[in-house]
Amino acid sequence: MGQRLSGILFDKDGTLIDFDRTWGPAAHAVMTTLADGDRARFDDLVRVSHYVEAERRFLPTSPLLAGASSVYGPLWAAALGRPAGPVLYAEMDRLFREAALRSLHPIGAPAVLAANLRAAGYTLGIATNDAEASARAQADRLGLSPHLGFVAGYDTGHGAKPGPGMVLAFAEHVGVAPGRIALVGDTTADTGAARSAGAVAIVVLSGPMGTDARDAMRPHADHLIDSIHDLPALLAAIDG
Structure with missing residues (x-):
């Protein structure tokens, strides 16, 4: 399967x-x-x-x-x-x-995580309310670009989050239904985008509010983890 x-x-x-x-x-x-x-x-x-x-x-x-x-x-x-x-x-x-x-200050080692996820068969992308040029420049600096198949900013043409446009465009890029896409983010703009598109909403507690956001974000999330580096274990559980 x-x-x-x-x-x-x-x-x-x-x-x-x-x-x-x-x-x-x-x-x-x-x-x-x-x-x-x-x-x-x-x-x-x-x-x-x-x-x-x-x-x-x-x-x-x-x-x-x-x-x-x-x-x-x-x-x-x-x-x-x-x-x-x-x-x-x-x-x-x-x-x-x-x-x-x-x-620019990454959370952990996102390029290592991205390489491992891509090797595991996932298609990866970025959906941000920053400008696309900024997102691409930062992805280049962090070594993420070789692992990304999709980068969208608020000005790319898919609309901004919490609208569903970026998620739907990514699902089309991957060639699957939105339900086979997960959006990983730290705000209700992210969960709103995921939910409105029919994708899986994964919340990380690495944003400005930290773990204080746990209770506030729980109702909006399908899954909740501390950071992106907890993602492989979560994906193993989801796919299992």
Whole structure:
């Protein structure tokens, strides 16, 4: 009997990479650049981002935790006194892509895990509300790209999570029904995308809220694990 699951689709931030250690410093750098020496504008960016400047981290209520730049972009546009729209969002995406590569911090050894999963017969992909160019740059830096058959960002054309578009596109890429796909992520945007597509929702507790998210995420998850490195044992149990 073949594997019940054929494809594993990973969220990126909080799942493959450490959210606060990567995006905390990156956000500070981007806000500093965009504020251009105007402390009041910088403080407004901090406020609307629910960002703790002294600790270089986001509060669990931050719109940046799971939202694309098109989602929190209007908040930043208002703080900066600039027009909201694609021009600003493209600038934000570029600045974040460059800054996050400087502070990129993986969770464990995702490339080793990916190599093992691919050797076991799974098709792998990334579905993120980050921009696709940023996701691909980070995947290259982490050594993940050779193991990925699919990378989608909010701007790829499949829509953003929690919509089902990325998951359905990945299922089509793999050539199986969505029920044979698992989406692994740390937020309700991930579980919402999985559930709305008819895929398996696997929650990892490696996001910004850590194990404190266990009770909150349990109702949204088909399976719940501490990190991606617990995935092989879970997949063995699922497929068994």
